[in-house]
């Protein structure tokens with residue numbers, strides 16, 4: 001008598017686990033905020049190979065495969081979760097980059113996911129449930145999760161020092177960051193990627209106001225904080 005009920009409970013738990021993500025629709029506002037933050041970071045911290053992120057339906061598949069319960073709020077082998085606690089050594093890796101970039105401001109920026117230069121896919125998914133999720137320094141209740149791809153880890157060699165867009169394998173996008181992936185090699189979403197800008201081959205077109213650098217960096221950080229917050233307070 002008890003056994004079938006137990007099995008039904010297990011089964012329904014498994015079923016509900018399987019589709020915790022409701023939808024991952026393209027969100028131009030959040031995507032633009034991500035790109036703006038990456039432009040600012042690349043400029044302030046002299047990251048030469050920062051990719052422009054794009055909405056990538058392929059990342060939705062990865063997200064659905066990996067994010068099946070609230071406890072899956074963590075980084076995977078080919079994606080990272082915005083806001084999930086990062087590996088402690090990443091702060092040291094980023095610090096080493098700042099040193100190489102002669103970044104001498106007094107603030108002590110820490111690694112965060114929007115700083116990973118080699119991420120080019122981004123997606124925000126709405127969940128069917130509210131999850132209590134661990135973030136740096138606390139827990140947030142959220143019904144949305146944002147994913148970056150395709151990198152699951154950060155290596156010291158991932159961060160190149162130089163003007164934004166000056167070390168791009170496939171050239172630059174219109175706003176100065178590196179093109180996400182070779183044209184024609186991705187989904188239809190990449191057809192609007194502009195050709196590498198001939199006018200600013202070395203990235204000089206990105207405005208670099210010396211006095212505004214630190215403030216811009218802080219603003220980008222604050223933006224990302226509010227993004228996490230707006231995603232999280234449900």
Ligand SMILES: *[C@@H]1O[C@H](CO)[C@@H](O)[C@H](O)[C@H]1NC(C)=O
Pocket residue numbers: 046100101102161162
């Ligand atoms: C950092 O400063 C050193 C010493 O002045 C210089 O050789 C190097 O080119 C600088 N690096 C950058 C990225 O500006």
Ligand SMILES: *[C@@H]1O[C@H](CO)[C@@H](O)[C@H](O)[C@H]1NC(C)=O
Pocket residue numbers: 128129130143234
């Ligand atoms: C999530 O939390 C909000 C606010 O607390 C609540 O209104 C909503 O019904 C919850 N959603 C679910 C699926 O539990």
